[in-house]
Amino acid sequence: MKKIASIAFLFIFTTLIFAQKTISGKVYGEDKKPLPSASVTIEEIGKNAILSYAITDANGNYKVTFTSNDAKVNVKVKAFNYKTTINQYDNATQTLNFNLEVQATEIKEVKLKTKLVTKRGDTISYDLKSFESKADRTLADVLKKMPGVEVNKDGSILYQGEPINKFYVNGKDLMEGGYGTINNSLPKDAVQKVEILENHQPVKILQDKLASENAAINVKLKNSVTMTGRGEASLGVAPSLWNLKLSPMLFTPKVQWVLNYKTNNIGDQVERENQIMAFGNRFEGVRRNFSENSWLSVENAVTPNNIPVNRYLFNKVHYVSANLLTNISKDWEFKANTSYTNNAIDRESIVNTYNANGNLTNRTSVANNFYTNQAKGEIIFSKNANKSFFKNTTTYNGLWNTDVAKTVNVINSDQRNKTPSNNFQNSLSAIIPWKEKLVNVMSFISYRDDKQDLFINPANYVLSLQTEAQNSDLIHQFLNLKTFETIHSASIGFSKNSWTFTPEVGLNYSTNKLITDLNGETSGGVQNFGTSYENNLKFKSLKPYAQMMANFKKGGFEANLTFPVNFNNITATDSQNLDKSLNKVTYEPRLFARYDLTSFWKISAFSGISNSFGTISDIYSGKILLSSTNLSTKDTDIQQSTSKFVGSALEYRNPLNNIFFNVRYNFNDRSNNISYRNFLNINTQQLTVKGYNLENVGSSNSIRTELGKYFPKFKTNASVGYSYSLGKSQQLQAILITPSDDISNFPPPTEADFQNVKSNNQGITFKFNNNYFSWLSVDYNASLSFVKSEIFGTKYTKNTSKNFNHTLSTYLYPIKDHTIGFTWDELQFQNAGATKKNSFYDISYQYSLTKEKMDIELKVVNIANTNAFEDIRFDSTLNQVRETSVNIRPRQVLLTVKFNFK
Template identity: 50%
Template sequence: MKKNISLFLMLFMMVFTFAQKTISGKITDDEGAAIPSASVTIEEPGKDAILAYGITNSKGEYKVTFTSSESNVDLKVKAFNQKPLTKQISNSEQTLNFKMQSEATEIKEVQLKTKMITARGDTISYDLKAFNSKNDRTLADVMKKIPGIEVNTDGTILYQGNAINKFYVNGKDLMEGGYGTINNSLPKDAVQKVEVLENHQPVKILQDKVPSDQAAINIKLKNSVTMTGRGEVGTGFGEPWLWNVKLTPMFFGQKSQWVVNYKTNNMGEQVENEGNILAFGSGWEGRRSNISQNNWLSVENAVTPDLPVKRYLFNSVHYLSANYLTNIDKKKEWELKVNANYTNNAVERESSSNTNDFQQKTQYGTRFLNNFYTDKLKGEIIFTKNAKKGFFKNTTTFSQYWNGDRTNAYRKDSVSERNGLEAVQSPTSSFQNSLSTIIPWKEKMINLKSYISYQDDNQTLEISPANYMQIPYRNSIKDSMKTIDFVPGSFALQRFRIKTLDTSHSANISFTKKGWTFTPQVGFDYSTDKLDTNFDGITTSGQPDFNSPTYENSLKFTEITPSASLGVNYKSEAWSLFASFPVNFNNIKADDVIRNVSKTLNKTTFTPNIFVQYSFASFFKASVNGNISNNFGDIKTAYGGYIMTNPGSFSVMNPNNPIPQTTTKSLGARLEYRNPLNNLFFNVGSRIGDTKNNLISSIFVNPFGFRVTEYLERENKRTSNSYYAEIGKYFPKFKTNASFTFNNTLSKSQLIRNTAFIDNKTIANTVGFKFNNNYFSWMSVDFNASQTWNKQSNIFMTGNLGKSEGYTHNLNVFFYPIENHTIGFYWDQINSKSGDAKYNNGFFDLSYQFSWAKKKVDFELKWMNIANRKVFEKIDFDNAAITSTSMQLRPSQVMFTVKFNFK
């Protein structure tokens, strides 16, 4: 595999060096005045294909780099009110100046027809009208059809396969990465164009000094002051009565912006995730993250199908959010942002499974009926100054959870049948503050960063009756496994609390000269976790005593890491380089009061990170990147007592184990091509990864599926090698956008199961195809399909065992038989094959929509799951076991919805 990567890198270098030529010069008019914004293109003689292009700057200067095997090429110059110029030149490095003759450009029509895709420097602009269909209503509807852009199911926007780092509206970052609300609710009619800002550095003082390999999205509205938004109100027929309400008014002005969002439904839409942070900006802005609970304890969960969420989610959700941005100074450099959201959600879920354990030659069945309750509040205050002469950003975040989960569990095996009621209460409080400032000092920049986070998780798991469980145990690591016998009718209780303090502080100074920026930095990180747990239950005689230290934990885990690093950045017209060379002085201590055990680790590590990108021939970008990282575990891998993480599993660490150490190395290469002149985009790349651990997971599974997970001291390794490719093209003549993706991943890992060493090997292949067409005035089509082939193999999974295939497609066809009338047909197909078992699952929906064009109001009647399919079946592989599962789906339902724009 490493040879393949080396070959890939050699091919890159050949592309860099083979026949590359640069032509530069100046364009003037017949009076000698510079002509800005003139286009200069290079073409091969007799071929209607552009090799490279450039745009003159304000001084009339241009520079074009291209690759061609021809001895001569055609150079063409075009400018407004100038006579086009064409000259055949030799394929060589040269400087050419041109004087153009004045010629009035005749405008044949009053209407100005803009290009669908235009490029200027690192900005690519998409005219939204060129890609929408009659049935599209929001920005997200159209974004999915733009070449080079993808929208994942979680709302994340990808450009050329990579996530964006910023999402702007009229140049302002209102949502701070949580852009799902705007993308899903901004009416398409309010948008003039979508701009992709390639290699975007969001911190203005760092632009042209510290490069970035990520892109950003800027939504340019038709009006500089816009009051808009989207709303839906729907009711449905089913059991129970269905509702769906979405109200999202928005305002975008020159000084302030705001979005208010309220969504509620019980018909399977997962609206509560719209507040998730999807774009994290630049590390120079401080630290950003999606706040979550430390979910150590859980009930046994029903399995979810690999389907669109709307097919299986039984919910009752209320989600309210508000985002506000305003400039607080006359220069409009300082911004205040206030963001808040509240979620109240109840979810029901049900599944039944049958498991065949090949290692133990046993079978058992399970059935879980879940009720999940989420009650969450989050608030955020952000002060920002982002100017060419300085940067400041302070983010304060507070979150509170009041979550609770319930399960009615049922198990059946060759010995007995058991029922159990399970409940988890998990309140959490958290507070974070992130500060970053960049201060210019003569020719230098000083960056100070500080991050403080405190979180308190308190969880309680209760199981009744306790004898529902048949959990393995042993009093010492050398004992053989036994089964705990609980007193019939009694209950078991696992208590858990962890308090976490995490701080990080750093200071650096940057020197810039001739495109190079050097940034030496010193930092100090301090974190501490305090864990307290205990397990209570009543057992029969001769069983373990839960009052013994074996089932308790009182652990303090402290990590102190001073660090020193050097950042090296370079930016030119063709080259971008980012590299950091940090040295970390790791000091870790774990104090187990109950066992009177104290572990320490003091180790110095070097963790370099390098990214290099080369742009050539106007349309190509080639890059390589590599990094080494070290992780020394955390409190999750340092405790010594038993913890019942869920009613089917105990987790335990060996108190005599050393502190975990993990070293990860990765290397990647990538080639991109994006040509807005012929609407063609593609990228291809490869990545290898290698992870070494000093501890290995050892799982003991009894014949009934209950398990104990331990970690033993033994060096083991995980490897992953992947190749991927994506190509997309828009065909304007046919109003069609099509793209093709491919991914191949080979991964290897190791573990111990019931004392047997298992060396897992997994091969995964995925092929995807996307197609949408708006050619006909009476019909539009959206089609997405993917095919997967997976193979897991080990000493137990041989032959056809472990082989699986999957095919999914989503087809949406809209017919427009009469003006303002739309008939929609929706087909989701999910097929799976595992060994001799095959499952074909098809879902069909039908809709009719009448549009009141004058008021911009839509009336929709939609019938979902016409075939009334109520269960979904699939097969999963787990090292030495195969599980077939049947999951509950939403039944057939009919919804009537009124949809409208606020303005």
């Protein structure tokens, strides 16, 4: 079946390529001078259907590519103050030159109409005014309504279903991928248009040499010098609430800066604006988000799915950041980015667990307090010119977290985890021309120190340690991990006709040192649990590699083949009996190809093989209490995973008709040499995890598609999406135990102990936005998903769940400068014959001071005063149903003043 599908795909792909034709040439005007900005359109005869079009450049040149099965086509040439010509020509690749006759264009009435969406080359431009509503205030508000563009809940932006790789303002990348602050705080009135840069290669010297799979966004402001920004101040009751946002911004041709201070206790997760969401190009160096290295953890209250964060987040956050970009010279830029977060979060939930027979087996209540202090500083020197590239990024990250939990299970417990962490890294990349070749050198160095202390009181709460801790008051798990990593590479690129070849050699090296100790503590001293609860482990990974990258680009076709050979050497040794090593040569080819079928249609495909190897978190002989419910040991071979993948995409974007469509398919086949088994205490849900040298395999197929269209006549943007995935995997059946059971007495599993798990997921999404009426605007988003899980093993288990979510936001404008808003969030979950419904309602009134660019808003959130969010889900790993209740923010009333800085 796979071979037939591959042959069919290849046949269709080849047919489309050979069916494509190209007409090119010049358009001349008066006195046979080249005529710029003339349109050349290919149309089907007698159908008035546009196949493709092009606009002549400054020298009158044009090139238009199209696909048609007809013997002849119409070619229409139009230009202002010239007579339109239309003639029939053979459906063939050819060169056609046109001489237009002068003809004055009579204008009876002047009406300036800006096109909603225009396309020129690989750039698609959106007129912001065409998509905004009266309720919109920031760039993010309008981006959500543009066809082909999607904004996720975390603020990341997708174009045609894929994440963007750059976010520019007036062509400059101030935020280095952390564009959340600008997107959320840039007033829409400061923006002239938004440009989508398709197939964007951010390194200028590599443009037209190396393929790029992703698009970028460029925000063009109305003025070259713009002082702007957004502010917001709120006070409220439930009981006492505050919210303050101050984000002044300056954009000039040589200097850009953004200052940002935000604080609130209304559930707004402003600190996420610091996350990198666009990672650019590999030749720019290494970019990573920094977060807690969560080895140890307290028991965590459940976080709801698919619900807006501000519904359930009980927070007190202070977030400050500053971003500066300045041009040192014509090509050199200096950037400095810094941020600091102080955050306190409270969370509570209750989880009821049911076995496969529907019997209640456990009830656990968890109340958390999370305290976060995080600092970041970054300095960047860069030169991105047509003839050279240089970028050096120096970053410091510091994290000082304390997590607290109070649990009610069979008995109660108090838990505390301290996790200070410090990280320093430097990334350097340079591309230098050498004769007709390009030499690239990259270097990355990182050092990180993580310390974690987990305390659990009383000691007998940890049932898996009741024998060892019977004379202790509390349990103390200590962990220290020091990580040094370095990545170096050198490559040289040279071009021949339509080919670019880039051979590369490199060396990746990392070393980890892990020290852990588990003991009991009393008022009289420390009770040592013995060497079986200790680790003094050194883990080293050395990977020299060599690879060849070949890129072909001609006309509308582009392909990139990368073939690396990796020499992997990994060792893991400790002070006890652990001594593991792996030496393996791996080949990981990857192919990506893209073809522009017409001006509107684009097809792409990719395939490859990847290998990954276990890290220090996958192998240690001493037992580690990762949490009060998870005692783990992983005395296995070094983990090896192999994945083979293939995928394709078909995209259609037609700015003439405001239609955007894409469909994507992915197949992945993987194998892993290590399998894990869960030993579950059925009464407390406490786990002991043990790894075995036993290979397991799995595969996944997925397809997703989305069709969106903007209807200018009705000022409506609508889209519908569908996704389907089928996953197959193997897992070892969880074994139910009691506190007295010793897991070492259980025999090692064999292939006969595997359960085959099949998961079938389907989802439908619908989005609708309408601004047709001057007195009303409507936003509606809905999603429906079906999940079917089947487990085949000692006995057959089948579970089906259905989830439905929708959000309706309406705004009424009864009188000028007055706005009434209403929001309705509905979330429903069905599983095991039970249904959980969650409804939330908000209402607001806003008065706008137009001249002052200020809004005064009174808002009531959660009118019904719902105090809990409930859902029900199936856990295929443990073959049980989990029913969850999470505390929700109560009704709150807020008075807010919103304003622009200019």
